[in-house]
Amino acid sequence: MAEPSAPVIELTEVCREFPAQPPVRALDRVTLRVDRGDYLAIAGPSGSGKSTLLNVLGLLDRPSSGSYRLDGAETTALRDGARTRLRGNRIGFVFQSFHLLSHRSVVENVMLAEIYRGQRRGGRRERALAALERVGLGHRVGFRPDLLSGGERQRAAIARALMGEPSLLLCDEPTGNLDSRNTEAVLDLFDELRGQGLTIVVITHEQEVGARAERRVRITDGALVEED
């Protein structure tokens, strides 16, 4: 299990190059430490390497060089299967386009988070209902996602990410498809979750979202700069 003292994320000199002529360096010697309970916003213009950083953090992509420790464990040397398991168990993803399955009810979408974890099936619905309750969607459990507002959909996706108590909530432009009122509701929810001790990393180019985080970093041309 996770060492309680270790930082959740520890990136050291991480580079990611894409083969091209000449090679594109999307991440340039990125060093980043995120501790338990941190609320970090990563900002930057499009093409700056935000998505690449998110993919590396989410174990969806492998850095070309450098070290990435998640909960104190080195991940760059892990094989595909181990990375997949780690991803499923430790990281909750929140996407800009929600990625809810339209033909399944909200609670079924949330329950989906557990099926690849080898967890016991009993009580899964109860856990999903509790997660939905936690994001304030207890009144929408049987609805199809397409009947929900954008904010409600994103909250359902957050509930799915919260299943199984992840070490890290990794959010990719979580308010990109939301109006200002719904954005506000989602950001309030992040504050609340942060208050409960969750580690949150949000990637965004919106000023407002970044302003709500307690810590901000900016990425430009693959290089990371701490703000403030």
Place this chain on the structure above:
Amino acid sequence: MHVHDLIGEALAGMLAKPVRSALTTLGTVLGITTLVVTVGVAATAGNQIVGRFDELVATAITVEVPESEHTPLVEWDAVDRVTRLRGVESAAAVAESKDSTNLSVRSNDIVDPTRVTTQSMTVLTATVGLPEAARGRMVQGRFYDTGHIRRGDRVAVIGDRAAQQLGITRLDRSPAIFIGKHAYTVIGIIGDLRRERNLSTAVIVPPTVGRRFGLRDVTRVLVNTSLGAADLIARQAPAALSPGNGDMLQVVAPPSPTRARDKAQDDVNALFLILGLVSLVVGAVGIANVTLVTVMERVPEIGLRRSLGAARRHIAAQFLLESTLIGLTGGVIGAGVGVVTVVAVSAAKQWTPLLDVRLAIAAPIAGAVVGLLAGLYPALRAARMEPVDALR
């Protein structure tokens, strides 16, 4: 991943687009239906031919009586002893000889140079039970009885084809036929024969009359038994007919007349089997095609599942199971439609439907295998997808 979860996800994926899934199964349904109908109807029809054939074989016994120089092996009244055996439905003794197969028979004595009035016919003699023993019926008039035989009346019963050739259509004026120089009154026309069909072109006279044509001794005994009694009767009949010389009699069953038809049936079956297999291949291509389209459409879903911790094999297993389920559904529907069709065809033809239980089980499995094979490539494509690309 739990098996229940895998099945649940595959089912949900299949039912997400129910109309598309239904249309996708169509090819498999057609293929499996064709196969089940072909095999089922062939088995049913085959059984029918064999069944009809069996009914005749199982109940028909012919006892051939060899010629004997001294006393006849079988007396004319011996047939009564056979009739008394339990299990015998009807029996008749028949006398036929080479000399009597080509006698000239005509229906009047007028010499008409413009017409062929004289026919060449077989004359034979038989005991009174012949209409039943030959499984025919009297089309007109009646068969002679023991009275005719005892008195030696010059009467004759002719077969329906013989009546046609001789131009005899009605018996109310007691028409006569001439066999050689002598006239005989026609008292009956025998037809609809299911055994001894050659009797329809023959002239049958009482045994006492037949002596004039050299038909002295019994040459053959026709026996019909009730179903299941043939074996027993075949053993008992020689002893009953000729108590002292039973061993010299030959008991025979009629030869099979259905081989040629079986062959034709086989050719037709092979054609339909090929048709069914082709439909199955087309169905498989259809499933592969649609599953591939589905995979491409569900790229974000694949990305999501990978982000939730799904390994490549989980993705592959889900799509493989979905296509297998589609194939299985097609197989189940196809087997059902096929079985109903076989029963309907049987009902229309008044056959007894014959369905192998193994066929009913194998058909859905065949459908599932088709779905499984068709899903291999799309599932592989889905599993190979990089989560980063899938989430883009």
